[in-house]
Amino acid sequence: MDAAFVSELRRIVGTEHVLDDALELLTYECDALPHLRESPAAVVLPASAAEVQAVVRLCARHGVPFVARGHGTGLSGGALPVPGGLVIALARLNRVLDVDIPNQRVTVEPGVTNLEITKQVAPFGCYYAPDPSSQQVCSIGGNVAENSGGAHCLKYGFTTHHVLGVEAVLPDGELIHIGGTLVDTPGPDLLGLLIGSEGTLAIVTKIIVRILRRPEAVQTLLAAFDTIDAGGAVVSDVIGAGIIPAAIEMMDALAIKAAEAAVHPNFPPADTVLIVELDGPASEVKALFGLVHAICERRGATTIEVAQNDEQRARIWRGRKAAFAAMGRVSPNYYVQDGVVPRTRLPEVLNRIRQLEARSGLRIGNVFHAGDGNLHPLICYDERVPGEADKAVDVAAEILSYCIDAGGSLTGEHGIGADKSQYMPTMFTAEDLDLMQRVRCAFDPHGLSNPGKVFPTPRLCGEVPGPYRQHPAEAAGLAERL
Amino acid sequence: MIERSAESLALQDQIDKCVHCGFCLPSCPTYMLWGEEMDSPRGRIYLMKAGREGRAQMTDGFVRHFDACLGCMACVTACPSGVQYGPLIETTRGQIDRQHPRPFADRLFRSAIFAVLPYPGRLRVALAPLAMWSSVVSRWSLVVGRRAPDDQRRTTVDQRRTTNDHRPSTIFTRLRAALALAPRVTFSSLFAPAVPERTPAIGERRLTVGLLTGCAQRVMFPQVNAATARVLAAEGCDVVAPAAQGCCGALALHAGRLDEARAFARRAIAAFEQPGVDRIGVNAAGCGSSMKEYGELLADDPAWADRARAFASKVRDASELVDELGPPRATRHPLKLRVAYQDACHLAHAQGIRQAPRDLLASIPGVELLPIAEADVCCGSAGIYNLVEPDTARQLGDRKAGCIAAVNPDVIASANPGCTLQIAAAARRRGEDVRILHPMEILDASIKGGW
Numbered sequence: 001m002d003a004a005f006v007s008e009l010r011r012i013v014g015t016e017h018v019l020d021d022a023l024e025l026l027t028y029e030c031d032a033l034p035h036l037r038e039s040p041a042a043v044v045l046p047a048s049a050a051e052v053q054a055v056v057r058l059c060a061r062h063g064v065p066f067v068a069r070g071h072g073t074g075l076s077g078g079a080l081p082v083p084g085g086l087v088i089a090l091a092r093l094n095r096v097l098d099v100d101i102p103n104q105r106v107t108v109e110p111g112v113t114n115l116e117i118t119k120q121v122a123p124f125g126c127y128y129a130p131d132p133s134s135q136q137v138c139s140i141g142g143n144v145a146e147n148s149g150g151a152h153c154l155k156y157g158f159t160t161h162h163v164l165g166v167e168a169v170l171p172d173g174e175l176i177h178i179g180g181t182l183v184d185t186p187g188p189d190l191l192g193l194l195i196g197s198e199g200t201l202a203i204v205t206k207i208i209v210r211i212l213r214r215p216e217a218v219q220t221l222l223a224a225f226d227t228i229d230a231g232g233a234v235v236s237d238v239i240g241a242g243i244i245p246a247a248i249e250m251m252d253a254l255a256i257k258a259a260e261a262a263v264h265p266n267f268p269p270a271d272t273v274l275i276v277e278l279d280g281p282a283s284e285v286k287a288l289f290g291l292v293h294a295i296c297e298r299r300g301a302t303t304i305e306v307a308q309n310d311e312q313r314a315r316i317w318r319g320r321k322a323a324f325a326a327m328g329r330v331s332p333n334y335y336v337q338d339g340v341v342p343r344t345r346l347p348e349v350l351n352r353i354r355q356l357e358a359r360s361g362l363r364i365g366n367v368f369h370a371g372d373g374n375l376h377p378l379i380c381y382d383e384r385v386p387g388e389a390d391k392a393v394d395v396a397a398e399i400l401s402y403c404i405d406a407g408g409s410l411t412g413e414h415g416i417g418a419d420k421s422q423y424m425p426t427m428f429t430a431e432d433l434d435l436m437q438r439v440r441c442a443f444d445p446h447g448l449s450n451p452g453k454v455f456p457t458p459r460l461c462g463e464v465p466g467p468y469r470q471h472p473a474e475a476a477g478l479a480e481r482l
Numbered sequence: 483m484i485e486r487s488a489e490s491l492a493l494q495d496q497i498d499k500c501v502h503c504g505f506c507l508p509s510c511p512t513y514m515l516w517g518e519e520m521d522s523p524r525g526r527i528y529l530m531k532a533g534r535e536g537r538a539q540m541t542d543g544f545v546r547h548f549d550a551c552l553g554c555m556a557c558v559t560a561c562p563s564g565v566q567y568g569p570l571i572e573t574t575r576g577q578i579d580r581q582h583p584r585p586f587a588d589r590l591f592r593s594a595i596f597a598v599l600p601y602p603g604r605l606r607v608a609l610a611p612l613a614m615w616s617s618v619v620s621r622w623s624l625v626v627g628r629r630a631p632d633d634q635r636r637t638t639v640d641q642r643r644t645t646n647d648h649r650p651s652t653i654f655t656r657l658r659a660a661l662a663l664a665p666r667v668t669f670s671s672l673f674a675p676a677v678p679e680r681t682p683a684i685g686e687r688r689l690t691v692g693l694l695t696g697c698a699q700r701v702m703f704p705q706v707n708a709a710t711a712r713v714l715a716a717e718g719c720d721v722v723a724p725a726a727q728g729c730c731g732a733l734a735l736h737a738g739r740l741d742e743a744r745a746f747a748r749r750a751i752a753a754f755e756q757p758g759v760d761r762i763g764v765n766a767a768g769c770g771s772s773m774k775e776y777g778e779l780l781a782d783d784p785a786w787a788d789r790a791r792a793f794a795s796k797v798r799d800a801s802e803l804v805d806e807l808g809p810p811r812a813t814r815h816p817l818k819l820r821v822a823y824q825d826a827c828h829l830a831h832a833q834g835i836r837q838a839p840r841d842l843l844a845s846i847p848g849v850e851l852l853p854i855a856e857a858d859v860c861c862g863s864a865g866i867y868n869l870v871e872p873d874t875a876r877q878l879g880d881r882k883a884g885c886i887a888a889v890n891p892d893v894i895a896s897a898n899p900g901c902t903l904q905i906a907a908a909a910r911r912r913g914e915d916v917r918i919l920h921p922m923e924i925l926d927a928s929i930k931g932g933w
C-alpha cells in the first residue's frame with residue numbers, strides 16, 4: 001500500500017484512526033474463525049458515513065480492495081482481510097440515532113451491538129427479535145451482512161425480516177438509501193438482496209430496524225432425553241401439532257458439559273437436552289405449553305424442568321448461548337460449522353455425525369436450532385497436534401456433504417465467507433452461481449468489496465468460465481451479461 | 483522473545499483457552515473508548531500469543547497495548563471460555579518490566595510510585611505539603627465552587643471524542659494528574675490515630691477478624707478503617723489490627739512486580755498468623771482480590787505455599803463478612819439517603835462480589851439505592867493506572883462521573899480507595915461537590931444513629 005494512499009486515509013479519518021503498524025495489523029488478521037488468517041495492509045476506523053464514503057472513494061480510485069469489519073465475531077471468515085487490502089472497521093460508528101417507540105423502530109449506526117438495541121428499548125417493554133448467541137458483541141452491520149439469526153428466529157424470522165431500511169456506501173463511493181421506515185417500499189426488493197450479501201455489495205452505514213412488543217407471556221422448559229432420536233421426535237411432534245414455538249433448541253452431551261463448566265446453567269447430565277419456549281397471549285401459551293409438556297413425556301423425557309420465573313429462564317438461555325464459546329472449556333480449539341437439513345432428516349444426519357465422530361477420533365459437540373433444522377456441529381481439535389486442524393476442516397466438509405445429501409443447505413446463519421465458498425458448487429449449479437456473480441458485478445464491477453468471499457472462484461466481471469452457456473434468466477430476457 | 487519458564491508455560495493454557503469469540507470486547511473499557519482490536523482483551527491475548535510464537539517483538543508499540551490495559555477484569559466476567567486474564571496480564575507485565583527498557587523519566591516515575599505509595603510513612607511525607615496547602619486554603623477560603631462548562635456536563639461521553647493516540651503520557655501530564663487526584667488531606671486526617679490493635683466484640687463473640695488497615699487507606703482514609711472496626715465489633719467480632727502489617731502488595735502484583743509482591747505477601751501473612759484469627763477482613767477491593775491470590779502467588783515457595791493458601795482462604799471483603807455473619811445484631815437506625823453504589827472492579831469482576839455491599843446498604847432503613855448506568859465499567863482508577871495513563875483514566879472518570887450524576891445521589895458509596903479518589907477528581911472537574919463514603923462508613927453511621 002503506497003504511502004500517498006495511507007496519508008490520504010489519515011487526512012480523511014485522522015492520524016490515530018489509521019493503523020498500519022505490522023503488530024497492530026496482526027490483531028485484525030482473523031475473525032472468530034481463527035484458523036483462516038491474513039494480515040491486511042492497513043486498517044481504517046472511520047467515525048461517520050461521510051468518512052466511510054471518502055475512504056471507499058479513495059479505494060475505488062486506487063483500485064484497492066477493502067473488507068468491512070464489525071466486531072469480528074463472524075464464523076465463516078467473512079471479515080478475513082484481503083492480501084494488500086484495507087480493513088474498514090466500523091466499531092466507532094456506534095451511535096443509536098433514533099428510538100421511535102410509537103412507530104416501533106430504531107435507527108442505528110452499524111457498529112451498535114445487537115443487544116444494545118434491546119437495551120435501549122427494554123424500558124418501553126420492547127425488544128429487537130433476532131437474537132444470535134453472540135448478541136452481546138456482534139454488530140448490527142455484521143448481522144445485516146450475514147442475515148444473522150438466533151434461537152427465536154423459528155417464530156420471528158431472521159435479520160431480513162426486521163430491517164426496514166439501510167443507508168449504504170456502494171463500492172464506487174456512492175451513498176444510497178434502500179427501503180425506508182415502512183414495512184414495504186415500491187420497486188424490487190433491493191434490501192433483501194443486500195441483507196446476507198456478506199459485505200460483497202456495499203458497506204452499510206445506517207440501519208433502521210423494527211422492534212417488537214414483549215409478548216404477554218413466556219414459558220420455557222428444559223427436557224432431557226436418553227437419545228437424540230427421542231429429542232428429534234419431540235421436535236417433529238410439536239411442529240406437527242401446529243405449534244410454532246418461539247424457540248426449540250437441542251444440545252448434546254458434549255455441548256451440555258461445556259456449557260455446564262462455563263456458566264453452570266444446571267443442565268441435567270443427559271445425552272440430549274431440548275429447550276422449548278412458547279410466547280404470546282397468556283391463555284394461548286398456557287394451553288399449548290401443556291401440550292408440549294405432554295409430548296415430551298410421551299417421547300420418554302427423563303426430566304422436564306419448567307422455568308418458574310425470568311431468572312430461571314435466563315439461566316437456561318445462558319447455558320444455551322454460552323455453548324459455542326464455552327467449548328474452550330473442553331477443547332483447546334474448536335471449529336463451528338453451520339448447516340441446515342430438513343427437520344425430518346435431523347435424527348438421521350445426527351447419527352451420521354456420531355459415526356463420523358467415532359471414525360475421525362475428533363470429538364463433535366452438537367448445538368442446534370432444531371425447529372429450523374439448523375445444525376451447529378462443534379468440531380474439537382488441538383492445533384498443536386500436527387494435522388489435527390486440517391482433519392477438523394475435512395470433518396466439517398463431510399458434515400456439510402451430509403446436509404446437502406439430505407436436501408439441506410451450506411449455511412443457516414453464519415454465512416459462506418471465505419470458509420465455505422469452495423462448497424458453493426455442491427449446492428448451486430454453474431448457472432445459479434453465474435447469476436449471483438452478475439448481480440454482484442452490477443454493484444461492484446471492479447470486485448473491490450470483500451473479494452474472494454462467498455463465490456468459489458474470484459472472477460472479473462464479464463469473465464465467463466468454460467464455454468459460453470446462456471443462463472436461463474438471460475434466455476428469458478431477465479438478465480444480461482455485463 | 484517471551485521467556486519460557488514454567489510459569490509462562492502454565493499461561494499457555496490460558497492463552498489456548500481463548501477461542502477468539504470476542505464476547506469480551508464490549509465489556510472492555512479501552513475497546514469501548516477506541517474500538518480497536520489490539521486494545522481489546524481478545525487482541526491483547528492475541529498479541530501475547532503472537533509473542534510466544536515469535537510473530538511479535540517486545541517493541542514500544544507492543545508494550546503500549548499492555549500499558550493501556552486497566553487490569554479491571556471485566557473481560558474475565560464476560561468470557562464464557564473461562565480465560566483467566568489476571569495471571570496473563572500480570573505475567574506479561576512482569577516480562578515487560580524485566581525485558582523492556584523504558585525511557586528514563588518513565589522509569590523514574592514508576593519507581594517513585596512504588597517507593598512511596600505502599601509505605602504509609604513515606605506517603606504521609608509526600609502528602610504533607612498538600613495538607614499544608616489545604617490548611618492555607620481553608621483559612622483564606624480561596625476556593626469557590628466552580629462549575630464546569632456545559633459540554634463537560636453531558637452524561638455520556640461520545641466515543642468520537644475519545645482517541646487513542648498510541649503514545650505514553652508525558653511526565654508533565656502525569657504529575658498534573660497526580661496532583662488532581664490527591665485526596666483533600668488535612669494534618670488531622672494525615673496523623674489520625676491508628677485503629678487499636680484490639681477492639682473487643684460487643685456482646686457475645688461470633689468471630690475474630692484480623693483487619694487489614696492497608697497502606698494508602700490508612701493514610702488517606704483512616705476514618706474508613708475506624709468505621710470498619712466499629713461495625714465489625716458491633717456485629718460481634720473481636721477485631722485485631724496488628725501493628726506489624728504493611729502493604730498487601732496489590733499495587734506491585736497488578737503491575738507485574740511479582741518479587742516485590744511476594745515480599746509484601748510474606749510480611750502480611752506473618753503479621754496475621756496469630757492464634758484465633760478466623761478471618762482476615764479487608765475494606766479495599768484491590769487489596770482483597772490480591773490477598774485472595776496469595777496461594778497462587780507463593781505456590782512455588784515451599785516454605786510459604788501452605789501458609790499462603792491457608793491465609794488466602796480466610797480473606798473476606800468487609801461486606802462479605804457482614805453478610806457471612808448472618809442476621810444483623812446491631813440496630814440499624816434510619817438514614818435518609820439516596821445512595822449510588824459504585825462497583826469496584828476488584829470487587830465485582832475480580833472477586834465476584836456485587837450483591838453483598840448492595841444488601842448491606844439496602845438493610846439500612848431509609849436508604850434508597852440508585853442503579854447507575856454502565857455500573858460494571860471501570861472508573862479509570864485501576865491501581866496506579868490513573869497515575870501512569872492519566873489521559874485514558876480521565877476519559878473513563880468523566881464517563882463514570884456522568885453516569886453517577888445522572889441519578890443525582892446524596893452519597894456515592896465506594897469500597898475502594900482508588901475509586902474514591904478517581905471519582906472525586908472527576909466530579910471536581912465537573913464542578914460538583916460530591917460526598918463519597920465507604921459502605922462501612924454508611925453502615926457505621928446507621929449503627930451509631932448519626933454521623
Ligand SMILES: Cc1cc2nc3c(=O)[nH]c(=O)nc-3n(C[C@H](O)[C@H](O)[C@H](O)COP(=O)(O)OP(=O)(O)OC[C@H]3O[C@@H](n4cnc5c(N)ncnc54)[C@H](O)[C@@H]3O)c2cc1C
Binds near residue numbers: 032067149198203
Ligand atoms: C460464539 C459465537 C456464537 C454465534 N452465534 C450466532 C448465532 O446464534 N446466529 C448467527 O447468525 N450468528 C452467530 N454467530 C456469528 C456472528 O456473530 C454473526 O455472523 C454476526 O452477525 C457477525 O457480526 P460482526 O459484527 O462480528 O461481523 P464481522 O465478523 O466483523 O463481519 C461479518 C461479515 O459482515 C461484513 N460486514 C460487517 N459489517 C458490515 C457493514 N457495516 N456493512 C457491510 N458488511 C459488513 C464483513 O465484511 C463480514 O463479511 C456467532 C459467533 C460466535 C463467535
Ligand code: SF4
Binds near residue numbers: 501
Ligand atoms: S471472551 Fe474469552 S474466549 Fe472469547 S475472545 Fe474474549 S477472552 Fe477469548
Ligand code: SF4
Binds near residue numbers: 510513522552554
Ligand atoms: S482487564 Fe479490563 S482493560 Fe484489560 S483487557 Fe480486560 S477488560 Fe480490557
